[in-house]
Amino acid sequence: MSEHTAADRTSRRQLLARTGALGVSIAFAGNLTELFAGTAAAQNLGHTGYGPLVPDPKGLLDLPEGFSYRVLSREGDKLRSGEGLVPSNHDGMTALPGRHGRVHLVRNHENRADGRVPVPTVEGLTYDPAGKGGCTALALDSRNRVLSERVAIAGTAVNCAGGPTPWGTWLTCEETEDRAGTNGYTKDHGFIFEVDPANPYRSGAVPLTAMGRFQHEAIAVDPRRGIVYETEDAFEKPFGLFYRFLPHHPHGGLGTLRAGGRLQAMRVPGVPDLSSIQETGATFENIEWVDVPDPLAAQTPIRHQDFGPKGITHAQKLEGCYWGGRCVYFVSSFARSAEGSAADHYGQIWRYDPSERRLTLVIVFGPDTNLQLPGESPDNICLAPSGGLMVCEDGNGAQHVFGVTRRGEVYAMARNAQAIGTPQEPEWGEFAGVTFSPDGRTMYVNCYTPGTTFAVTGPWRR
Numbered sequence: 001m002s003e004h005t006a007a008d009r010t011s012r013r014q015l016l017a018r019t020g021a022l023g024v025s026i027a028f029a030g031n032l033t034e035l036f037a038g039t040a041a042a043q044n045l046g047h048t049g050y051g052p053l054v055p056d057p058k059g060l061l062d063l064p065e066g067f068s069y070r071v072l073s074r075e076g077d078k079l080r081s082g083e084g085l086v087p088s089n090h091d092g093m094t095a096l097p098g099r100h101g102r103v104h105l106v107r108n109h110e111n112r113a114d115g116r117v118p119v120p121t122v123e124g125l126t127y128d129p130a131g132k133g134g135c136t137a138l139a140l141d142s143r144n145r146v147l148s149e150r151v152a153i154a155g156t157a158v159n160c161a162g163g164p165t166p167w168g169t170w171l172t173c174e175e176t177e178d179r180a181g182t183n184g185y186t187k188d189h190g191f192i193f194e195v196d197p198a199n200p201y202r203s204g205a206v207p208l209t210a211m212g213r214f215q216h217e218a219i220a221v222d223p224r225r226g227i228v229y230e231t232e233d234a235f236e237k238p239f240g241l242f243y244r245f246l247p248h249h250p251h252g253g254l255g256t257l258r259a260g261g262r263l264q265a266m267r268v269p270g271v272p273d274l275s276s277i278q279e280t281g282a283t284f285e286n287i288e289w290v291d292v293p294d295p296l297a298a299q300t301p302i303r304h305q306d307f308g309p310k311g312i313t314h315a316q317k318l319e320g321c322y323w324g325g326r327c328v329y330f331v332s333s334f335a336r337s338a339e340g341s342a343a344d345h346y347g348q349i350w351r352y353d354p355s356e357r358r359l360t361l362v363i364v365f366g367p368d369t370n371l372q373l374p375g376e377s378p379d380n381i382c383l384a385p386s387g388g389l390m391v392c393e394d395g396n397g398a399q400h401v402f403g404v405t406r407r408g409e410v411y412a413m414a415r416n417a418q419a420i421g422t423p424q425e426p427e428w429g430e431f432a433g434v435t436f437s438p439d440g441r442t443m444y445v446n447c448y449t450p451g452t453t454f455a456v457t458g459p460w461r462r
Helices: 012-019 032-036 040-043
Strands: 062-065 068-074 090-099 104-110 133-140 146-156 159-164 170-174 192-195 214-220 228-232 240-248 262-269 288-291 318-324 325-332 348-353 359-366 379-381 389-393 400-404 408-418 431-436 442-447 452-456
Touching: 032 214, 062 452, 068 133, 068 146, 090 159, 090 170, 090 214, 090 442, 090 452, 104 170, 104 442, 133 159, 133 170, 133 318, 146 170, 146 192, 159 318, 214 325, 228 325, 262 348, 318 379, 348 400, 379 431, 400 431, 408 442
Parallel strands: 090 431, 159 214, 214 318
Antiparallel strands: 062 408, 068 452, 090 104, 104 133, 133 146, 159 170, 170 192, 214 228, 228 240, 240 262, 262 288, 318 325, 325 348, 348 359, 379 389, 389 400, 400 408, 431 442, 442 452
């Protein structure tokens, strides 16, 4: 997820941690209300948080008064299935409803070739035995007690984010383009895989090759049309693209995406780089979708391929993606001209309306002048049942989950208390995979390092 250097460690998060400045407002431009249009959350927005964070005497997770957590799983512990150890690098996650009030958590592990604790290889669930990444699945009862914990897919690589499907599965995304023979891999990587957390053997370990081979980040499914939108977090210029996949069987279920479809990339006429757009409300009509010449990237990465004389539209750090109302929203975490972007920004949220073929810049994150304010580099985001967004920031230093109201007010919801640095260079692992239980009573979130999955309960509807 994060790509930061030691020089970044004296960051705004460290300063926030040292000064206790946790109630500072964020600089936003745009109307947050529209992010929640058509959702139940839109009816209950407006609170400005749950109060200051209370230091956790156990040194794990700081929360507002009235909230509590349960540790569901930690890296290095034994999986309840007996298949091995809980893998490291907890990343993207979703919570899906099960029978009799159960919740199925499916959790990514963003392990590279040098992953600390790999996902154990399991017969029938392993794509490439040399891959260290994958997913694990937890089944919880109505009181968030862990009933089972097992491998859901293994042998994949750099499983960063993904997204749920309307039919109750998880699409896990590989954020890499490594080919067979690179880093010891025996197969090509850079694919999406479907995972059934209730019964992983039903989904197996089959790459959805028609959905493209590139540095995937997240997906969102249009529940009416069955179209899958995909973000690409490319690490160097030319930066990633925003894609849509048109399945041959758009209204199927588990396994139907294997039947293939058409992969297309978004072209915004006259805009080769989304970072060049700085004004919220900027709207572009007649968005074009161009067939990807070679979705498997057999010779050339997709973002380098020839999309014709009009070119294609790129953006740096395309990450979070979700469906809301009748539109798809996607996040650009930041853009830096020093790294090749057309302009600088601290984070954007874009909305695409497929019915109108219209793209709008909805929100611009980040301070205009004071670099110590929170709000840089939004990453995983989700809608909170009590109203607003929950945002996992991506960076170094003190780590928080921030809540955001529709008025643009920001409050600290959680702070990671697990220190992994030194007194001279303090550091805490980032958060990832924030999601809510189907009944809205529990927030689940991962600490990336050391890999820890929390269930947070409290007065969410206060």
